[in-house]
Amino acid sequence: MTRTEVDPQARFDEIIEAGEKVEPRDWMPEAYRKTMIRQIAQHAHSEVIGQQPEGNWITRAPSLARKAILIAKVQDEAGHGLYLYSAAETLGVSRHELNEMLHSGRQKYSSIFNYPTLSWADIGAIGWLVDGAAITNQVMLTRTSYGPYSRAMIRICKEESFHQRQGYEIMLALVNGTEQQKAIAQDAFERWWWPSLAMFGPPDDQSTHTEQSQAWGIKLETNDELRQKFVDMTVPQADYLGLTVPDPELRYDEDSGHYHFGEIDWDDFWQVVKGNGPCNRERIAHKTKAWDDGAWVREAALAHAAKQANNSKGAEK
Amino acid sequence: MSYDVPREENEVDPEFAGTQNGFPLWEVFVRAQRGLNHVHVGSVHAADAQSATQAARDVYTRRAEGVSLWVVASEHIHASDPDAQGDWFNDSKPYRHPTFYEIPEEIGHM
């Protein structure tokens, strides 16, 4: 070996330290690789499962314009899942393996998608609150240290910029509408408010791994910081809509310039994470049924491709 | 973090072999407009080149991002050795760059 020997760990640390990106074929600590796979896969699974609660209203959208927007949005979720699986695959896993992990429950997706969409207003609330919460986090992730993940997030953030706005616009139409429309808007807001806050994860003093993730440049702001940012941004938006935040403790704190809010029900949160949310079983059953029903199609496509390859080999001889 | 599910107690990270059991992987390159290079944008899974091209169109040009695309089976991409970075990609010849040369100011832009 004539090449200058560099300690790979030192080289990796140097890259992180300099704020440069780690790229697929670089040496990286095993724990970094595993953490990235876990995070990107969960993110991908979340987008893919996220098709379901909103897809639930495609056939019933109240106008053709809303139907088109909703199809485009659900399609984006699938696209974002795909970009993220692509990023995960650069770390030495296959999409097939990740699929199996999702179906068997060994890898999870965001608990937010385990809540049902019960009225049209839920489509507004998801766009406004869930996509709002997601974008708060995803903007940070465009600066994450793993190159393919960061690039996927840049593309995703660009495409998602319409998601939150369309959700808020749905809510606006509802609160300016009939009594019944106003009622479903408030009801949906109340059901999605707390799960959206919980999306940011356990409080900092209970969350493990934050320090390591920050050191690796995977996570740049803490759960509580992001949650506070989200509440500060969202409460005035709710006020504008004339919706009541379902939190008796909510008040604006002049001194800090932030909203103080009540305690999240973490027991409920962990129940949903552990599989006991209102829709956990249905979401996975839907996903595995779609996958199993499609098995013959995938087999056929591979068989056809193999025949084609054989034919063209034959033709060359 | 929003889409990140917190670790449960006793959670163990699974091991992966990276085996492609399903459709093979294809890298996708899109030309944004005439006059520009095709640029790598991501990948798709598809059984053959024809299906991969269609999938690439459906996935990566939903917002009129391109006027042409290529797909290349990922297994056909050959890359330089990442460990050889310093050996292969050093910049030891400053005289290849315009800033190496000092031109009197009176001459103006050159």
Add this chain to the structure above:
Amino acid sequence: MADPHELYTFLLRVGDDNLILAQRLGELVSWMPELEEDIAVANVALDHLGQARNVLTYAARMAGPDASEDTLAMERSEREFLNAVLVEQPNGDFGQTMARQLFVDAYQVPFYEALATSSDDTVAGIAAKAVKEARYHLARSSNWVVVLGDGTDESHQRMQAGIDAMWRYTADLFFTDETEEALQQAGILPSFDNIRGTFDDTVSSVLARGLLALPEDPYQRIGGRTGFHTEHLGHLLPDMQALHRANAGASW
């Protein structure tokens, strides 16, 4: 000048084909065999929905000051829809979905090509844009029909079953009556004489490449263009319209 009502009826026939097919395809998002196909089917659904909206918006101009694409889509009942019965057929398995799509695409490409020469600028403009989408749809559905026909024994059998199940609804696509005739005589619509031949050529060449055959049963179910539908439409419409109808006059 033809009776505006004739143009209105013709536009509903075209618009409803696309609206009802978009509705069926919308049911499939998140149910496809691979993620790439979820994205692809959403694209096709959006194309058909966009075509439906363009056509119905134009039709609404002939239906009174309160009419809109939404009142036409959401406030007409089963007997007032004028789509061909093919597009209201359930998705079935992926083979049946692709058989239905191939037949629609093989019809729409020559249909829109002809329609793009209409002397009505709005109609011609809508058709000129739609034909590009239809050509891509045809490339995609043809590819899948060939892949499945040629793939495995199971896929061949399923693809053939899909063709067999959908074929009997294809003649309804080509049904015309005094409506089209009047519009053609008035010089608004071009002749549709060559569409059927092009359709037959396309279908037989795709089926041949997929080692598939047309069924021998000559029965064809006609009636969609005059509101005589299969029973499936009566289940699709309440799902699509319920929310809109329960909130008369509301904005969304």
